[in-house]
Every structure is written in structure tokens, then in C-alpha cells.
Amino acid sequence: MLKFEINTINKKSRRGFIHTAHGIVQTPAFMPVGTAGTVKAMMPESVKATGAEIILGNTYHLMLRPTAERVASFGGLHRFMNWSGPILTDSGGFQVMSLSKLRKITEEGVTFQSHLSGAKHFLSPERSIEIQYLLDSNISMAFDECVKFPAEYKQVQKSMERSMRWAARSKAAFKDREGYGLFGIMQGGMYEDLRMQSVKALTDIGFDGYAVGGLAVGEGQKTMFEVLDYAAAALPEDKPRYLMGVGRPTDIVGAVKRGIDMFDCVMPSRSGRTGQAFTSQGVLNMRNACHIDSHEPLDQACSCPACQNYTRGYIHHLIRCGEILGAMLLTMHNIWFYENLMKEIRTAISENRFDDFHDTFMERFQEERKM
Amino acid sequence: MLKFEINTINKKSRRGFIHTAHGIVQTPAFMPVGTAGTVKAMMPESVKATGAEIILGNTYHLMLRPTAERVASFGGLHRFMNWSGPILTDSGGFQVMSLSKLRKITEEGVTFQSHLSGAKHFLSPERSIEIQYLLDSNISMAFDECVKFPAEYKQVQKSMERSMRWAARSKAAFKDREGYGLFGIMQGGMYEDLRMQSVKALTDIGFDGYAVGGLAVGEGQKTMFEVLDYAAAALPEDKPRYLMGVGRPTDIVGAVKRGIDMFDCVMPSRSGRTGQAFTSQGVLNMRNACHIDSHEPLDQACSCPACQNYTRGYIHHLIRCGEILGAMLLTMHNIWFYENLMKEIRTAISENRFDDFHDTFMERFQEERKM
Numbered sequence: 001m002l003k004f005e006i007n008t009i010n011k012k013s014r015r016g017f018i019h020t021a022h023g024i025v026q027t028p029a030f031m032p033v034g035t036a037g038t039v040k041a042m043m044p045e046s047v048k049a050t051g052a053e054i055i056l057g058n059t060y061h062l063m064l065r066p067t068a069e070r071v072a073s074f075g076g077l078h079r080f081m082n083w084s085g086p087i088l089t090d091s092g093g094f095q096v097m098s099l100s101k102l103r104k105i106t107e108e109g110v111t112f113q114s115h116l117s118g119a120k121h122f123l124s125p126e127r128s129i130e131i132q133y134l135l136d137s138n139i140s141m142a143f144d145e146c147v148k149f150p151a152e153y154k155q156v157q158k159s160m161e162r163s164m165r166w167a168a169r170s171k172a173a174f175k176d177r178e179g180y181g182l183f184g185i186m187q188g189g190m191y192e193d194l195r196m197q198s199v200k201a202l203t204d205i206g207f208d209g210y211a212v213g214g215l216a217v218g219e220g221q222k223t224m225f226e227v228l229d230y231a232a233a234a235l236p237e238d239k240p241r242y243l244m245g246v247g248r249p250t251d252i253v254g255a256v257k258r259g260i261d262m263f264d265c266v267m268p269s270r271s272g273r274t275g276q277a278f279t280s281q282g283v284l285n286m287r288n289a290c291h292i293d294s295h296e297p298l299d300q301a302c303s304c305p306a307c308q309n310y311t312r313g314y315i316h317h318l319i320r321c322g323e324i325l326g327a328m329l330l331t332m333h334n335i336w337f338y339e340n341l342m343k344e345i346r347t348a349i350s351e352n353r354f355d356d357f358h359d360t361f362m363e364r365f366q367e368e369r370k371m
Numbered sequence: 372m373l374k375f376e377i378n379t380i381n382k383k384s385r386r387g388f389i390h391t392a393h394g395i396v397q398t399p400a401f402m403p404v405g406t407a408g409t410v411k412a413m414m415p416e417s418v419k420a421t422g423a424e425i426i427l428g429n430t431y432h433l434m435l436r437p438t439a440e441r442v443a444s445f446g447g448l449h450r451f452m453n454w455s456g457p458i459l460t461d462s463g464g465f466q467v468m469s470l471s472k473l474r475k476i477t478e479e480g481v482t483f484q485s486h487l488s489g490a491k492h493f494l495s496p497e498r499s500i501e502i503q504y505l506l507d508s509n510i511s512m513a514f515d516e517c518v519k520f521p522a523e524y525k526q527v528q529k530s531m532e533r534s535m536r537w538a539a540r541s542k543a544a545f546k547d548r549e550g551y552g553l554f555g556i557m558q559g560g561m562y563e564d565l566r567m568q569s570v571k572a573l574t575d576i577g578f579d580g581y582a583v584g585g586l587a588v589g590e591g592q593k594t595m596f597e598v599l600d601y602a603a604a605a606l607p608e609d610k611p612r613y614l615m616g617v618g619r620p621t622d623i624v625g626a627v628k629r630g631i632d633m634f635d636c637v638m639p640s641r642s643g644r645t646g647q648a649f650t651s652q653g654v655l656n657m658r659n660a661c662h663i664d665s666h667e668p669l670d671q672a673c674s675c676p677a678c679q680n681y682t683r684g685y686i687h688h689l690i691r692c693g694e695i696l697g698a699m700l701l702t703m704h705n706i707w708f709y710e711n712l713m714k715e716i717r718t719a720i721s722e723n724r725f726d727d728f729h730d731t732f733m734e735r736f737q738e739e740r741k742m
Binding site (some may be wrong): 321 | 401407408409411412413414436437441444445451452453663664666676680681684685688689691692695696698699714
């Protein structure tokens with residue numbers, strides 16, 4: 001059971017609070033990705049300093065290494081990785097499809113080979129939920145099948161229907177406790193009628209929150225927003241709505257406008273490690289020689305430690321030298337940027353001016369992303 | 372001019388204070404190495420938290436990238452890298468020999484190719500001192516030539532004599548200011564008479580401190596201590612004595628016993644990145660499977676953040692996954708271990724019980740290093 005409290009509704013956008021056993025999450029929320037029990041290149045206290053209130057862990061990675069049973073023996077993922085706040089875990093379904101080798105899917109579940117060792121593993125709704133329980137995840141995700149994009153109607157339909165049967169099995173396997181919850185995942189690709197059938201199936205089962213799956217798979221922002229226009233609206237109003245694996249700053253702002261409450265994406269951390277910096281003026285490539293003599297911070301408008309204490313010239317130097325500190329500073333800055341964006345979004349909703357915020361942001365950030 | 376104040380002398384070991392324009396350094400001191408303007412995998416505030424009061428920067432690396440002139444345009448190395456404490460820079464001599472390609476040494480200086488770009492560069496005593504001035508180094512090192520070990524008497528003699536002529540030129544090029552100093556470097560290999568000639572030459576010139584060069588080049592600890600027995604003793608008593616590039620914990624304890632005041636070494640940071648942990652019980656290889664289920668901290672006796680908040684099992688997991696946080700935590704812990712060792716050394720000297728400390732440490736750490 002997860003209590004979800006909605007504080008303000010501004011047209012379709014909502015500002016709320018999810019109450020978990022490890023603390024409260026303000027929504028709309030962005031969850032930094034802590035793949036293998038660490039938000040890459042970040043100390044947990046630095047993650048917290050960015051304003052992040054919840055992080056995401058990956059069932060697929062953790063089940064392979066160090067294994068869910070081992071994490072449980074360390075007292076759960078929070079204690080293992082020294083993150084005392086809430087944690088959401090994915091179900092492993094997506095990464096089984098994208099990372100593992102030699103998958104075999106049956107109604108029972110998925111047999112696959114580890115991308116690390118080649119060893120054979122099995123995931124089913126029951127095993128995924130058990131793993132997430134062992135990890136002590138505050139928000140578990142139902143185990144689903146993800147189809148590649150683009151896919152034919154028949155294929156998407158068949159896959160969605162199986163995912164809904166798996167959602168029911170996930171719910172049956174979930175051990176309900178105060179401050180812990182299970183989210184269902186809507187599928188149906190870019191087909192409105194399948195999305196509606198999926199919502200119906202999920203709400204009949206009943207979950208603590210609902211995720212929109214099967215987006216951000218290459219369909220483009222325009223199509224994603226078109227799907228969200230009906231898909232987000234169809235989800236229950238009184239539960240958190242989570243758009244999985246999204247995204248760029250404009251994706252997030254546009255999705256909040258359509259009623260989404262939660263996001264996760266590797267973009268701020270991964271792009272930090274490759275030398276990209278998100279700024280209020282757009283995205284900078286810190287590898288570019290144009291920064292070599294710059295005494296400016298990454299972003300004049302940012303109050304993160306990287307912007308308070310370091311110049312673009314220094315960070316450019318670190319990136320050119322392949323220094324770990326470059327990845328550390330840029331990751332910290334980028335997550336800070338994302339979390340600050342979420343704060344601005346929440347404030348704009350509270351003040352009933354989210355539409356203006358949206359329009360200004362979309363214009364400014366789109367325009368200047370060419371930098 | 373650098374004021375050096377000796378507080379306690381315990382047989383040959385000394386506890387003192389070096390007063391620099393950027394703060395006071397307690398000796399015996401260990402300097403973490405900040406090669407290219409960063410102590411690898413560490414935020415400067417974390418370096419400070421280890422107890423480090425001074426760090427080392429590398430003239431060779433910084434002159435190639437981002438260049439000394441560029442560091443100067445950023446207000447010097449302290450401001451460029453956000454380290455407000457004292458900085459010592461080496462002269463570049465050692466790394467020109469060990470890293471660069473196609474060296475040509477003349478009486479004037481060394482012409483060499485960058486190991487990064489292949490571009491031609493030139494270093495002389497005058498240019499080395501100018502670079503260290505541009506970096507705003509608190510302690511500059513005289514430019515010297517380093518011979519390979521082992522080397523014939525004649526070769527060592529010829530090289531040492533040239534280094535002494537270069538030391539005089541370094542002194543002439545140095546701009547003396549309050550809180551900034553220049554150290555001479557003793558050479559002479561493993562030959563006592565050459566070491567004595569070198570001391571004589573250096574003290575005739577007069578420096579703010581004296582380094583022992585040409586050790587830790589493969590001669591082994593026993594030989595190094597034999598050389599230090601006469602070499603350290605021959606150096607002026609009223610100036611800091613610096614053993615360059617040393618070393619393992621037992622090297623440091625043994626050298627302090629012989630009158631050395633300052634050390635630098637990449638060992639704690641480099642070995643951190645490769646999964647080694649220094650502990651009060653010896654050295655651990657965190658890659659080893661024996662740690663996979665350990666709920667213990669790296670070192671029960673250590674108060675560093677890595678030991679307060681993380682288990683060996685978690686750190687093993689990070690190292691096995693190649694996670695940056697593993698390098699971050701182990702580097703922090705190892706430098707903390709070194710700095711804590713220096714604190715214990717200083718306290719033992721203050722309390723006139725350094726000999727006991729030395730004997731206990733040598734026995735304990737030697738014995739258990741096999742772990």
C-alpha cells in the first residue's frame with residue numbers, strides 16, 4: 001500500500017506526494033538510475049544533494065550480480081548501497097529483451113542467457129516480484145513483455161494480452177505491506193484501442209500506480225505525446241502515473257502537461273560520463289575546444305557544486321584527459337539540472353501557471369538545444 | 372621563503388610545520404598526487420577530509436595539457452582545480468625520462484616528444500621553474516636529471532654533476548616570495564661519496580628544503596634504507612627533507628625513522644583504482660571472491676566515509692562491475708589510511724615514542740601484508 005496524495009491539479013498536471021516506507025516522494029518526480037546498486041560516478045549523499053528523493057534500481061542487473069538473495073542478506077538494496085530514501089525497481093522485462101542473449105519466451109516466463117557470463121537464467125512474473133521483494137524495493141513493477149518498435153498490430157496485441165496476464169500474476173505474487181507498492185504497466189504500442197484494453201485490464205486487477213510502457217522506443221517525441229494524450233488521460237486519476245525510461249527535458253515537461261507524475265532516465269548520468277552538460281541555455285558538449293579557455297561555470301543559473309566551484313575550462317580539461325572527476329562533476333550537475341527542473345515544474349503547478357512554464361520551456365530549450 | 376618550524380625531535384625523526392602562502396603543512400607529511408590537476412577519482416573536499424594538507428601536481432602533465440600559461444590564466448593551479456591548500460610541483464625531470472618519447476639531453480636542457488600528441492617540447496631548469504611559477508606552486512622543485520637504476524658509477528657521477536649545475540640555474544631562475552619555496556634534489560644513486568658531493572653542492576647553493584631523488588627506482592627497501600641512513604643525515608637539519616615518490620606504508624615509517632619529513636606517492640590512489648585497500652591489518656585485494664559476502668567494513672579501525680557506510684561485499688561488487696564508485700571509495704579510503712598513518716607518526720614523535728611505533732608497525736604490517 002502506497003498513499004498517494006494530490007495537492008494541486010493544474011489542468012491535466014498534478015503535484016502530489018507518494019508516501020513510502022522510506023520517505024515521501026514529491027511528484028512530478030525524476031528518478032536517477034542506479035543500475036547495479038550505484039548511480040554511476042555518484043556518492044549517495046551527492047545524489048541526495050541534487051534533490052532526488054527516489055532512485056531506480058535494475059532487477060536484471062542486480063539479479064545477475066550480486067544476486068537478489070545476496071542483496072537481501074545485506075539488509076536490502078537501501079542498506080547495501082547506502083541510500084536511505086525510496087527505491088523503485090523495474091521488473092527486468094525490458095532489459096531481458098534489450099541486453100540478454102538467446103531469449104526464449106513462453107507463457108510461463110523468459111529463459112535467457114546472462115550478457116555477462118552466458119549462464120542461463122529464468123524470469124517470470126513470480127520470480128521478478130520475488131527478486132524485487134528481496135531487494136526491498138518500495139515500488140515494484142509488474143513483469144511485462146516489451147515488443148520492438150515498430151511492430152504490427154497483431155504482434156502488439158498478442159504481447160499486450162500476455163503482459164496483462166503477467167500483470168495479474170505479478171499482483172498475485174506481490175506481498176502487500178504499508179509503504180510498499182506495485183505498479184502495473186500499460187502496453188499497446190501506438191494503437192489507441194490496445195492501450196485502452198490494457199488500461200481496462202490493469203484497473204480491473206488494481207495497482208498502487210500505473211506506468212506507461214512501450215514508449216521512448218524510437219517513435220519520436222511527437223508520436224509519444226500523441227499516445228500520451230489518450231493513454232495518460234485513461235489512467236486512474238487517484239494513482240501515480242509513471243512514464244518509463246523518459247527522457248529529455250522537453251519530453252518530461254510535455255509529459256507532465258499530459259498528466260504524468262514520475263520519470264526515470266539514464267540520460268543525465270550517461271551523458272555526464274560522455275561529456276555532455278545540460279544547462280538552462282541548452283546542451284553543451286564539454287569535449288569541444290571552444291570551452292578550453294572559458295572561465296564561466298557550466299550554467300550561470302545553477303547552484304550545484306560543479307557550477308559553484310569549477311569553470312568550463314577546467315571541466316573541459318578533465319574530459320579531455322579522461323579524468324574520473326570529469327564524469328563525477330558532469331553527472332552531479334546533470335542530475336541537479338533534472339531535479340531542479342522537477343522543482344520548477346512542481347512550483348509552476350502549485351502556482352497554477354504550468355501551461356506558461358511549459359510553453360516558455362519548450363520554446364527556450366528546443367531553440368537553444370542546437371548549441 | 373618558507374618558514375620551517377621543528378616542534379619535536381625524537382632521535383632522527385622530526386615533527387614540524389611548513390608555513391606556506393596557502394596554509395600550514397604538518398610534517399611528517401604525505402602528499403596525494405594530483406597528476407593532471409585532480410587527485411584521480413576524488414573531489415578536492417574529499418581529499419581535504421582525508422587529512423591531507425598539501426597535494427602534488429605534475430609539471431610534465433600540466434605543461435602538455437592544459438599548459439602552464441592556461442593554468443595561470445585561470446588564476447593558478449589552486450583556483451583551476453579548486454584546492455585552496457598548499458601545492459608542491461615536481462620539476463618534470465622524472466617524467467620526461469619515464470613517459471616521453473625521443474628525448475635529447477644537452478647541457479641546456481631536454482628536448483622531448485609529448486607522449487600524448489608527439490609534439491616537440493623543451494624543458495630546462497629555467498623553463499621548469501617558469502612553469503612552476505605559472506602554476507603558482509608553493510613548493511617548486513629544481514630541475515634534475517634522473518638516471519635509470521642500476522647505473523655505473525661514472526654515469527651516475529656525470530648525471531649528478533649536471534643536476535647540480537641545473538640546481539644552481541633553477542635557484543637563479545626562481546622568484547622568491549613569502550610563503551613560496553624552492554627545493555633542491557640530491558642525486559648520486561647508491562654511491563655514498565656521490566650523495567655527499569651532491570649535498571655539498573646543494574647546500575652551497577642554498578634551498579628552502581632538500582629532496583632525496585633517485586630512490587624508489589627498483590633498488591628495494593633494504594638498499595633504500597641504507598642510502599637514507601647516510602643521505603638523510605647529511606641534509607641540513609633546519610630544512611624539510613622530502614623523499615620523492617615514496618612509497619609503501621613501511622617505506623614511509625622507515626624513512627621517517629631516518630629523518631625524512633615529506634612523501635608523495637601514487638600508490639594509495641592508483642591501487643584504489645585497481646581494487647586494492649590498505650588496512651591496519653595489511654593490504655586487501657577487493658576483487659577477490661572471498662569478500663563477496665563480507666558485511667565488514669574495509670578496516671574496522673578506520674573512520675573514513677567508505678568504512679563508515681559500506682561493506683567489503685558492496686565494494687567488491689562495485690569493483691567486479693567496474694563501477695566508478697568503487698574507485699572513488701577505495702581511493703578515498705587509501706588516502707585516508709595514509710593520512711591517518713602520518714597523524715599516528717606525528718603523534719608518536721610528539722610523545723617521544725616513535726621507535727616503538729616504528730617497530731610495532733614494521734612487524735605488524737610486514738607480517739600481515741601477505742593477506
